[in-house]
């Protein structure tokens with residue numbers, strides 16, 4: 001059973017203050033926040049209690065829940081198994097209103113062909129082809145020197161016009177310059193949100209932490225330098241969502 005006692009008192013106070021405003025946007029990153037990190041990206045399922053807490057939040061009047069992920073939207077829906085009246089923003093914000101154009105896909109496919117032999121040469125490495133990017137994953141590479149070398153090589157050979165997005169055991173090369181900060185501002189604007197909450201754990205989430213107004217509740221999940229206002233450990237994510245749902249009731 002989770003409890004608000006696991007949350008920093010200043011965070012609970014900020015959530016309480018935000019809960020008095022409407023409309024409220026509650027947004028979260030997926031991997032590393034709503035789902036624990038695992039070796040196989042296609043096996044990353046939500047932590048126990050996440051689906052229920054998100055559904056409870058989305059049922060509150062004047063509250064919109066958004067999932068803002070580096071994954072493509074179709075992949076996010078499939079892998080997470082989540083369904084509900086959520087805003088689905090994928091590919092770090094490049095997929096905002098729906099699928100991307102074919103022109104971007106052609107560029108992505110050329111990039112994928114370029115990187116495939118490099119990745120195939122490193123046991124355990126994985127090439128993930130996404131709607132607007134190609135990701136080189138090294139989480140399952142046991143030879144750590146080879147993992148570092150692969151990421152450095154992918155970085156070096158990438159066309160300078162690509163957007164580089166380093167993350168946890170991954171380097172992503174994107175054919176758009178979308179980022180989660182702009183995605184969150186756009187969502188906020190579209191909804192006319194009076195306040196927003198954003199939870200994230202990785203480097204790409206820092207764009208959202210930096211972009212949001214200082215009164216918004218930005219929460220870094222886990223260790224590492226951050227621009228977020230608050231920090232929690234990952235077991236506190238479900239208690240945080242539950243506490244927020246209770247305050248918004």
Ligand SMILES: O=P(O)(O)OC[C@H]1O[C@H](O[C@H]2O[C@H](CO)[C@@H](O)[C@H](O)[C@H]2O)[C@H](O)[C@@H](O)[C@@H]1O
Pocket residue numbers: 029030031032036037038039040041042044068069070071072128130135137138139167168169170172202204
């Ligand atoms: O923005 P997010 O929703 O956090 O997505 C970020 C990336 O998540 C996935 O990769 C990460 O999670 C994998 C599964 O736990 C893990 O194996 C990998 O090492 C992590 O980097 C996903 O595969 C990427 O497409 C997302 O961009």
